[in-house]
Amino acid sequence: MNEQAAQKYDRPGSPLEVLVAFGKLGVSCFGGPIAHIGYFRDEFVVRRRWLDEHTYADLVALCQFLPGPASSQVGFSIGLMRGGYLGGLAAWTAFTLPSAIALILFAYGANALQGPIGTGLLHGLKLVAVAIVAQAVWGMARTLAPDRERASIAVIAALIILFSTASIAQIGAIALGGVAGLWFCRATPSAATGQGHLSIPVSRSIGLLALAAFFLLLGGLPVLWTLSHSQGVALFDAFYRSGALVFGGGHVVLPLLREATVAPGWVSDDVFLTGYGAAQAVPGPLFTFAAYLGAVMKPSPHGVAGAIIS
Numbered sequence: 001m002n003e004q005a006a007q008k009y010d011r012p013g014s015p016l017e018v019l020v021a022f023g024k025l026g027v028s029c030f031g032g033p034i035a036h037i038g039y040f041r042d043e044f045v046v047r048r049r050w051l052d053e054h055t056y057a058d059l060v061a062l063c064q065f066l067p068g069p070a071s072s073q074v075g076f077s078i079g080l081m082r083g084g085y086l087g088g089l090a091a092w093t094a095f096t097l098p099s100a101i102a103l104i105l106f107a108y109g110a111n112a113l114q115g116p117i118g119t120g121l122l123h124g125l126k127l128v129a130v131a132i133v134a135q136a137v138w139g140m141a142r143t144l145a146p147d148r149e150r151a152s153i154a155v156i157a158a159l160i161i162l163f164s165t166a167s168i169a170q171i172g173a174i175a176l177g178g179v180a181g182l183w184f185c186r187a188t189p190s191a192a193t194g195q196g197h198l199s200i201p202v203s204r205s206i207g208l209l210a211l212a213a214f215f216l217l218l219g220g221l222p223v224l225w226t227l228s229h230s231q232g233v234a235l236f237d238a239f240y241r242s243g244a245l246v247f248g249g250g251h252v253v254l255p256l257l258r259e260a261t262v263a264p265g266w267v268s269d270d271v272f273l274t275g276y277g278a279a280q281a282v283p284g285p286l287f288t289f290a291a292y293l294g295a296v297m298k299p300s301p302h303g304v305a306g307a308i309i310s
Contacts, residue, residue, distance in 0.1 A: 072092065096284060
């Protein structure tokens with residue numbers, strides 16, 4: 001990458017610019033987390049050129065390795081890189097809020113996805129998502145796996161993911177890819193391919209503080225619930241634990257959310273599945289399904305308050 005192109009990729013933007021860009025995606029990104037990664041690549045790598053292919057691939061790999069919703073993390077990180085902390089907040093808000101509002105409204109009685117019309121709509125959206133994912137995979141494969149060694153690593157990783165439903169398989173595939181890349185791809189990436197760099201404007205102290213808060217909430221919320229027996233704390237702990245301990249994106253969290261909400265009797269199986277159908281029909285991250293669950297809870301808090309807590 002020449003100096004002029006590097007400066008173009010590294011040029012900072014404004015939180016408002018990030019808000020507008022992600023606002024458009026927040027009302028048009030159908031298809032789930034993998035499709036969202038394709039949308040992000042098309043919008044921010046190909047069209048807007050906020051970052052290059054290799055930086056984007058590094059970012060996706062990092063977010064897949066971390067617990068939580070991968071596509072939301074990728075979006076937040078792009079906003080953070082482009083517009084600082086306010087840019088990250090703008091990206092998360094603009095991408096998440098439209099689907100959360102739609103699912104809260106659905107929880108209040110918009111039962112439009114039942115019956116043959118709703119089934120046909122969901123099926124059509126899934127077919128479109130397949131095409132979006134295929135296009136994204138093909139576009140990234142041509143750039144990131146141009147030789148036999150890297151293509152072989154990609155194929156083996158894909159086979160591991162396809163033949164294993166465990167979330168640990170994704171972590172194993174990423175670790176195996178790293179070891180294989182270290183062994184077979186010894187050329188300097190920046191010299192060989194013009195790779196950019198993954199630069200996120202977060203200081204070491206802020207990073208350590210965020211990590212400490214993550215573990216403090218993970219361990220402290222059950223203790224707080226034991227002391228207070230507050231339903232609000234129990235609700236927050238159930239959804240926080242579901243998001244903090246899941247690897248692999250939105251669909252993987254569904255069993256954890258079901259265990260957290262259906263098992264204690266907060267929602268019924270029918271209500272849970274109806275909300276999942278609605279979540280498939282709205283744009284944005286699948287994790288906003290939690291807003292629907294918080295709104296339809298039988299115990300208080302529920303409604304808008306429950307949706308905010310969840």
